[in-house]
Amino acid sequence: MKKILFLFAVLAVTLASCDTKSKPKMSDDEPTTADSLREALANQDSLLALFNEISADMMSIKEMEQILANPATMKAESVSKREHIKNDMAAIQEALQQRREKIEELEKKLRNSNANNKILQTTIDNLKAQILQQDSAIRYYQEALEQRRIIILAQSERIEDLTQDLSAVSEAKNQAEEKNLQLTEELNTCYYAIGTKKELKAHNLIESGFLRKTKILPGEIDLSFFHQGDKRTLKTINLYSKKAKVVTDQPKSSYSITQEANGEKVLNILDSKIFWEKGNFLVIQID
Numbered sequence: 115m116k117k118i119l120f121l122f123a124v125l126a127v128t129l130a131s132c133d134t135k136s137k138p139k140m141s142d143d144e145p146t147t148a149d150s151l152r153e154a155l156a157n158q159d160s161l162l163a164l165f166n167e168i169s170a171d172m173m174s175i176k177e178m179e180q181i182l183a184n185p186a187t188m189k190a191e192s193v194s195k196r197e198h199i200k201n202d203m204a205a206i207q208e209a210l211q212q213r214r215e216k217i218e219e220l221e222k223k224l225r226n227s228n229a230n231n232k233i234l235q236t237t238i239d240n241l242k243a244q245i246l247q248q249d250s251a252i253r254y255y256q257e258a259l260e261q262r263r264i265i266i267l268a269q270s271e272r273i274e275d276l277t278q279d280l281s282a283v284s285e286a287k288n289q290a291e292e293k294n295l296q297l298t299e300e301l302n303t304c305y306y307a308i309g310t311k312k313e314l315k316a317h318n319l320i321e322s323g324f325l326r327k328t329k330i331l332p333g334e335i336d337l338s339f340f341h342q343g344d345k346r347t348l349k350t351i352n353l354y355s356k357k358a359k360v361v362t363d364q365p366k367s368s369y370s371i372t373q374e375a376n377g378e379k380v381l382n383i384l385d386s387k388i389f390w391e392k393g394n395f396l397v398i399q400i401d
Contacts, residue, residue, distance in 0.1 A: 167213060168244050174206055175251050200259060207252050210245050217241055305340035306396035308353055319397050320361055335395070345390050351381040355400035363392045 221238050307319060314320045317339045358371055358379040368389035370382045381398065383389050 167209070168241060168248070174202065175248060175255070196259060196263060200256075203252050203256055203259070207249065210249050210252070214242070214245055217245070299344075302345045304343050304345045304348060304390055304394045304396065305337065306343060306351060306398065307340045308351075308355075308398045308400060309339070310401045311399055314361070314397060314399060320399070340395070345386050345394075348386075349383050351383075351398070353379040353381060353398060353400055355379055358398055358400050360396070361399050362395060362397045364389050364396060365392075 217238055221235075224234055224238070307314070307317070309317075309319075311320070317336050319335070319339075353371075356373075356377045356379065358381070360369065360371075360381070365388055368383065368385040370384060372380050372382060374380055379400075
């Protein structure tokens with residue numbers, strides 16, 4: 115770019131020199147010299163305008179280079195940002211084509227004119243080289259932007275897959291926890307029935323005979339006659355009777371039966387683990 119500025123400076127000095135030398139000369143070909151000078155000045159103005167436009171394009175390309183070089187500005191969610199850069203690149207590419215056409219037009223005028231100005235031609239050649247470099251840079255950044263888009267798309271799909279996997283794992287974990295909770299509740303559920311000997315026999319809970327121990331029958335049990343409890347929290351059972359005895363196989367060391375002030379009995383579970391180790395059912399006879 116410094117080289118182009120130098121060429122424009124030399125060109126300006128040359129044209130000024132031509133203008134100074136032409137003034138004292140009064141000949142028949144003076145109009146032709148003036149026309150050539152005006153044409154050269156017009157070409158110089160056009161080249162200066164192109165130079166400014168190409169410089170502006172270079173600044174825009176540099177800004178894009180900085181954006182693309184910084185991953186933080188190109189996150190997956192910044193779709194609009196990428197589209198904006200893509201549109202800017204397309205606009206610069208179209209502008210470069212217009213500049214290229216203008217330079218070709220100036221070059222054609224220079225060839226068709228009588229003037230043989232090497233400085234103008236050198237300037238044109240340098241501008242063409244600048245446009246070629248910018249066009250190559252735009253194509254490179256377009257490919258880089260597309261590659262970035264593909265990478266971000268792949269990352270988004272991977273994140274979506276991982277999210278689905280995590281959701282499936284989380285759901286499976288919740289189901290397992292729910293199942294475990296349900297199983298824990300079932301394992302800790304206990305049943306106890308309180309009734310007279312007649313009531314217990316009526317529900318097939320005990321049988322008795324001479325020299326035969328009272329016990330729960332192994333057949334079908336009517337759960338509607340039982341109260342339901344939790345082994346972990348059930349510590350006392352009010353029996354609402356002045357008589358009471360446990361007729362199931364709970365170890366005697368694991369419980370006690372005490373009497374309240376009103377004379378009614380209360381069952382106290384001293385060791386829940388031992389109390390329920392032989393089964394989940396408790397039958398208490400209250401006569």
